[in-house]
Amino acid sequence: MVTHRGRLTPIALLVVPPIYDFKAYDFWMKFPGLLKIASTLQDSGWQIYFFDFLDRAHPWMATRSKPGTYGRGKYYAVEVPKPTIFKAIARRFKRYGLPKQIFEQFLNSIPKPDYVFIAGGMTYWYLGVKEVVEIIRSYYPNTSIVVGGVYPTLMPNHARRLEVDHIVVGNDTSLFNKLGIKSTSATPLWRLYPKLTYGVINFTYGCPLNCTYCAAHKLHERFIVRDWDIVADELLYFGKLGITDIAIYDDALLFKAKEILPKLLDLLHRYNLRFRFHTPNGSHVRLIDRDTANLMRATGFTTIFLSYETHNLQRQKLLGNKVTEEDLISAIEALRSVGYTGCNLIVYLLTGLVDQPASEVEEGIHFLHKLGVSIMLSEFSPIPGTPEGEKARQIIDMDEPLCHNNLYFTTLVLGDRPLQRLKSLKNHYNRIIRSTCTSKT
Numbered sequence: 001m002v003t004h005r006g007r008l009t010p011i012a013l014l015v016v017p018p019i020y021d022f023k024a025y026d027f028w029m030k031f032p033g034l035l036k037i038a039s040t041l042q043d044s045g046w047q048i049y050f051f052d053f054l055d056r057a058h059p060w061m062a063t064r065s066k067p068g069t070y071g072r073g074k075y076y077a078v079e080v081p082k083p084t085i086f087k088a089i090a091r092r093f094k095r096y097g098l099p100k101q102i103f104e105q106f107l108n109s110i111p112k113p114d115y116v117f118i119a120g121g122m123t124y125w126y127l128g129v130k131e132v133v134e135i136i137r138s139y140y141p142n143t144s145i146v147v148g149g150v151y152p153t154l155m156p157n158h159a160r161r162l163e164v165d166h167i168v169v170g171n172d173t174s175l176f177n178k179l180g181i182k183s184t185s186a187t188p189l190w191r192l193y194p195k196l197t198y199g200v201i202n203f204t205y206g207c208p209l210n211c212t213y214c215a216a217h218k219l220h221e222r223f224i225v226r227d228w229d230i231v232a233d234e235l236l237y238f239g240k241l242g243i244t245d246i247a248i249y250d251d252a253l254l255f256k257a258k259e260i261l262p263k264l265l266d267l268l269h270r271y272n273l274r275f276r277f278h279t280p281n282g283s284h285v286r287l288i289d290r291d292t293a294n295l296m297r298a299t300g301f302t303t304i305f306l307s308y309e310t311h312n313l314q315r316q317k318l319l320g321n322k323v324t325e326e327d328l329i330s331a332i333e334a335l336r337s338v339g340y341t342g343c344n345l346i347v348y349l350l351t352g353l354v355d356q357p358a359s360e361v362e363e364g365i366h367f368l369h370k371l372g373v374s375i376m377l378s379e380f381s382p383i384p385g386t387p388e389g390e391k392a393r394q395i396i397d398m399d400e401p402l403c404h405n406n407l408y409f410t411t412l413v414l415g416d417r418p419l420q421r422l423k424s425l426k427n428h429y430n431r432i433i434r435s436t437c438t439s440k441t
């Protein structure tokens with residue numbers, strides 16, 4: 001067993017921080033990477049404590065947040081002063097998640113941790129990480145604080161400037177090596193949640209493509225398929241809990257659809273399980289043919305987000321050439337042929353790229369509406385180190401993560417009024433589509 005500071009059982013506290021932003025919604029948001037660390041530590045004999053500021057099922061938040069569809073819902077939020085950089089944005093700035101006092105009560109109820117692991121989400125959410133670091137420092141000046149996830153991976157120098165002891169960039173395992181812990185491909189320790197309103201799963205990590213605006217390659221160097229037995233265990237656990245909705249976090253599942261989905265179908269039949277799967281990360285349109293659509297339907301894919309990005313052919317090519325108009329039309333035909341409707345087919349349009357006029361987004365919205373699908377505007381957040389993100393240096397300070405805020409950046413590029421106009425048009429069309437839905441779709 002690992003020994004640490006003279007104690008036989010080292011103690012780890014793992015924390016999901018609150019979010020500071022103009023808007024945040026529980027769009028099936030969990031941090032399985034943090035739960036995998038919990039699993040690995042537990043397997044090495046550590047005692048684990050866990051606190052998720054964004055847990056809507058927490059008894060305090062459950063009575064103060066509004067549930068939405070498919071397990072999603074609103075967070076409890078309070079308005080907070082806007083950072084100076086956002087002064088020109090005519091929107092209220094908020095802190096989303098459980099109040100500090102609830103966390104402090106929790107800290108008072110657990111033994112002093114040796115290590116605190118904090119999940120770093122979006123770069124522009126670092127104020128939440130900072131808040132947790134400050135609270136921990138005030139309670140336990142000598143406890144080691146570790147921050148991992150997207151934020152330190154994309155902005156390591158910035159993350160180091162918070163008062164932390166270690167940052168984990170990507171899947172680096174040097175900290176575990178230092179602690180004498182064997183890093184495993186562990187199953188996320190979902191049981192740390194007393195209650196779950198949905199599950200999240202990855203069948204694969206990474207993506208074989210390399211679009212110019214995307215962070216996939218920075219977060220996962222290679223495209224890999226997860227060990228099926230581990231995935232199956234996770235699904236069986238969700239089944240045992242009676243969970244209905246599962247968000248698939250994969251970036252590129254459909255590259256392996258014909259290998260993975262039949263196995264999934266078999267598992268569901270064998271254990272008599274039924275889930276509604278959702279693909280918030282956007283599915284590869286070009287890879288959806290009739291067979292894949294059939295498999296998606298049979299396995300329970302319910303809300304299918306499709307990545308189209310732009311209706312401008314030239315830009316489609318420049319961004320990575322992953323989809324064309326013809327690909328989208330054919331994918332939608334295939335999906336409709338197996339029973340999907342415009343209510344469960346939602347297509348992403350990138351909005352607010354550095355040199356993108358509002359008219360380009362508007363054309364995309366009209367085009368998608370003619371196809372009879374729902375539309376989601378994906379407000380652009382420039383990612384440091386990507387070609388499209390680096391173009392933003394001409395407009396903003398890319399070394400300040402708050403500048404990556406998608407609403408801030410999109411407003412800067414398009415202007416508030418044109419952006420609102422695009423959103424109104426999109427909402428108008430989505431209402432029309434929704435009015436055609438039955439309760440089953």
Ligand code: SF4
Nearest residue numbers: 207209210211214251
């Ligand atoms: S296909 Fe999607 S996940 Fe892959 S690189 Fe492009 S945007 Fe990223």
